[in-house]
Amino acid sequence: MESELPPKEQLAAQATAGRPITQPEASAIAHDEFDMTRRGPIKGGPAATAQSLHDRQQNFFEVAGDVARKPSGEVTQEDAKKVRHFEARAVGHAPGKDSLSAEVQSLADHNEQGRHGKE
Template identity: 75%
Template sequence: MESELPPKEQLAAQAHEGLPITQSAASAIAAAESDMTGRGPIKGGPAATAQSLHDREDNFLAVAGEVARKPADQVTKEDAAKVQHVEARALGHAPGKDSFSATVQSIADHNARSHQG
């Protein structure tokens, strides 16, 4: 039955590739793990990993949405840093040059230059 549980490394690789872990997937893994153990999910096991990754992705989406709703001319370097931080946590690595946080950083840099002079 253990083969039904995805390895933690597979879940991390999925997040690293930017593929979301849904709440229903995390719940299904927790249910399977509970069935396997007879007493609930394993501390640090696949269910905990899936839930943590889901929560990090959810946090990124919340912060990204908050910044995306701001007028572009009000996006700050602090916004860019916050988005980059939560995106890196969601992915498990620094976001690339084509990432959402890179776009936000570009907008923030433009705004900083515009407000200087």
């Protein structure tokens, strides 16, 4: 029955590839784990991994959404740093040059140059 649970590495690869882990997926894994153990989730097991990855992804989506709702001319270096931090946690590694955080950083750099040019 244990083979029915997704390996933690598969869940991490899914997150790294940018595919969100939904709350229903995390709940289903926890349910299956409970059925298998009859005591609840396994510490550090697939259910805990799925829930942790889901929560990290949701935190990233929330932070990115907050920044996306700002007028583009108001995006700051602090915004870029925050998005980069949460994106790295969501995908499990430093975001690349084609990432959302790289785009936010570029916008923040542009805004900072504009502000310094006006001084």
